[in-house]
Amino acid sequence: MSMKIGLLSDTHDNLPHIDKAVLFFNQQKVDFVLHAGDFIAPFSVLRLKTLKCDWRGVFGNNDGEHRGLANASQGKITEAPLRLKLGGIAVTLVHELKQLDLERERSHLVVCGHTHKPEIITQPELLVINPGECGGWLTGESTVSIVELPTLRAELFKI
Numbered sequence: 001m002s003m004k005i006g007l008l009s010d011t012h013d014n015l016p017h018i019d020k021a022v023l024f025f026n027q028q029k030v031d032f033v034l035h036a037g038d039f040i041a042p043f044s045v046l047r048l049k050t051l052k053c054d055w056r057g058v059f060g061n062n063d064g065e066h067r068g069l070a071n072a073s074q075g076k077i078t079e080a081p082l083r084l085k086l087g088g089i090a091v092t093l094v095h096e097l098k099q100l101d102l103e104r105e106r107s108h109l110v111v112c113g114h115t116h117k118p119e120i121i122t123q124p125e126l127l128v129i130n131p132g133e134c135g136g137w138l139t140g141e142s143t144v145s146i147v148e149l150p151t152l153r154a155e156l157f158k159i
Contacts, residue, residue: 008035
């Protein structure tokens with residue numbers, strides 16, 4: 001089953017950038033969205049309700065209000081690692097890559113954030129994607145990614 005997955009991370013309460021990401025994902029007709037953490041405040045999560053697809057996320061190191069974020073997301077934000085199967089592919093979502101032992105990782109796609117640097121790392125039978133920072137506070141650039149499943153074709157976008 002073919003799917004387009006939208007990836008974002010480190011939104012850090014930047015509401016205009018979250019809105020841009022949601023609009024971009026809706027225009028690209030993604031089938032699912034993964035957020036790799038650092039939402040910050042529960043009110044920022046409400047912007048994701050306008051996505052035209054389902055989504056999931058994990059807590060980041062700056063997400064202090066876990067209960068508020070979990071409630072605002074109706075349980076869609078959880079502790080990392082989050083493991084799920086999308087488009088027939090095993091996917092693992094974390095905030096920090098160091099939360100995983102990549103040598104022992106059984107997923108074919110790992111999505112992470114935290115560094116605010118967009119990056120696609122290809123290893124044998126494993127694709128690691130950091131979509132960079134959607135919030136744009138550190139670099140001045142807001143970036144997201146889209147990965148196609150099951151082919152694992154990934155692309156980074158400035159929005």
